[in-house]
Amino acid sequence: MTGGAGFIGSFLVDELVKKGKRVRVLDNFEAQVHQGRIPSYLNPHAELVRADVRDRGAVKKALTGVTHVVHLAARVGVGQANYQIRDYMDVNVGGMATLLDIIVNEKTDIEKIVMTASMTSYGEGMYSCRSHGKYKMHIRPEEQLKKRQWNFFCPKCRKKLDPVPTDEDTIFENKGIYALSKQTQEEMLFSIGSLYNIPAVSLRLFNVYGPRQSLSNPYTGVSAIFISRLRNNVSPVVFEDGLQSRDFVSVHDVIGAILLSMKKTSANFIPINIGSGIPTGIADLAKTLSRLLGMKIPPMVINEGRKGDIRHCFADISRAKKLLGWEPKISFHDGLKELVEWSLYQKPTDLFEKAVSELSSKKLLIKHDH
Ligand SMILES: NC(=O)c1ccc[n+]([C@@H]2O[C@H](COP(=O)([O-])OP(=O)(O)OC[C@H]3O[C@@H](n4cnc5c(N)ncnc54)[C@H](O)[C@@H]3O)[C@@H](O)[C@H]2O)c1
Numbered sequence: 001m002t003g004g005a006g007f008i009g010s011f012l013v014d015e016l017v018k019k020g021k022r023v024r025v026l027d028n029f030e031a032q033v034h035q036g037r038i039p040s041y042l043n044p045h046a047e048l049v050r051a052d053v054r055d056r057g058a059v060k061k062a063l064t065g066v067t068h069v070v071h072l073a074a075r076v077g078v079g080q081a082n083y084q085i086r087d088y089m090d091v092n093v094g095g096m097a098t099l100l101d102i103i104v105n106e107k108t109d110i111e112k113i114v115m116t117a118s119m120t121s122y123g124e125g126m127y128s129c130r131s132h133g134k135y136k137m138h139i140r141p142e143e144q145l146k147k148r149q150w151n152f153f154c155p156k157c158r159k160k161l162d163p164v165p166t167d168e169d170t171i172f173e174n175k176g177i178y179a180l181s182k183q184t185q186e187e188m189l190f191s192i193g194s195l196y197n198i199p200a201v202s203l204r205l206f207n208v209y210g211p212r213q214s215l216s217n218p219y220t221g222v223s224a225i226f227i228s229r230l231r232n233n234v235s236p237v238v239f240e241d242g243l244q245s246r247d248f249v250s251v252h253d254v255i256g257a258i259l260l261s262m263k264k265t266s267a268n269f270i271p272i273n274i275g276s277g278i279p280t281g282i283a284d285l286a287k288t289l290s291r292l293l294g295m296k297i298p299p300m301v302i303n304e305g306r307k308g309d310i311r312h313c314f315a316d317i318s319r320a321k322k323l324l325g326w327e328p329k330i331s332f333h334d335g336l337k338e339l340v341e342w343s344l345y346q347k348p349t350d351l352f353e354k355a356v357s358e359l360s361s362k363k364l365l366i367k368h369d370h
Pocket residue numbers: 002003004005006007008009026027028029030031033034051052053054071072073074075076091095116117118119182204205206207208209214
């Protein structure tokens with residue numbers, strides 16, 4: 001498994017070890033995620049290889065005797081990717097290229113490759129007008145955001161559109177570097193996998209949350225960022241009007257999906273959404289976290305936008321149900337409670353303002369006409 005020291009990977013390691021499987025982890029302990037520490041949650045029963053996923057020699061060696069590859073190593077900051085372009089493309093696309101190059105050219109025993117793609121590649125989700133049916137909306141132009149017009153309206157009757165579930169046949173159209181890197185990974189995997197008959201799976205994850213999420217990494221994971229703010233006694237900052245939504249899925253449910261896809265053949269070469277299927281408002285998320293932490297700190301809704309942000313996207317999970325026999329088991333409330341309880345034992349550094357000032361210096365925040 002690559003990236004097995006990370007948030008999702010470490011839980012997968014635990015489950016595989018519990019099942020008596022032999023697990024080898026390749027991870028370079030990326031500084032932004034691990035802050036120079038080896039995480040204490042690492043399972044001692046997994047073999048650990050500290051190396052970069054682009055290091056051909058190390059990856060080749062790590063693949064010795066391996067039958068199932070779960071490729072999770074990636075840089076994961078969606079906003080940051082748009083100004084650390086070379087590095088994100090290098091790791092995310094180059095990592096997949098390295099892996100496939102070895103599998104195709106060297107003697108290995110690989111029976112399956114599973115990767116985690118991302119909902120970000122869809123861009124905006126699907127919407128519907130009660131009178132005029134469904135629409136796939138596009139990333140809102142800067143001009144619209146400048147006017148603080150956060151919502152979408154029906155092109156025919158101008159009524160506000162409601163978000164509806166987004167399925168896997170929806171075309172990808174996000175032009176952000178992270179989204180493009182994950183889309184490219186998926187296309188590379190399916191193309192080489194089918195050419196060489198290597199069973200390949202791509203799970204398109206929505207917003208995964210849970211314990212072990214890096215609380216001090218301000219570039220990823222809105223629940224972790226909010227908790228880090230609250231634990232430092234400051235309000236979570238909410239962009240737009242706070243009514244934008246995301247689909248939050250517990251890391252344990254994601255692990256369930258990965259395990260099923262490692263075993264079953266029904267998901268080979270068919271991308272599958274893994275989400276809760278339920279949209280949650282971002283301001284509501286901030287309020288719930290504050291309440292669960294026993295705090296009375298309200299979110300700061302700033303009514304300002306970020307370029308390229310989406311308004312709504314939540315998963316249609318019928319394919320996962322049908323092909324994998326998977327469905328989410330952990331309610332949002334229980335999942336958040338678990339995350340909050342874990343966070344009480346952490347000492348998060350709140351680096352949110354650093355991340356925002358980087359966005360601002362790269363002119364990636366919307367300049368509003370006041
Ligand atoms: N968390 C989410 O909401 C989410 C959503 C969609 C997709 N994904 C995908 O799931 C995977 C795991 O994400 P996560 O949330 O666990 O992130 P994470 O940052 O916690 O884990 C990623 C791991 O990869 C390692 N890594 C980074 N660059 C590396 C390199 N060059 N060589 C070797 N190892 C490297 C890091 O050290 C880290 O341990 C990623 O591929 C990510 O794109 C995550």
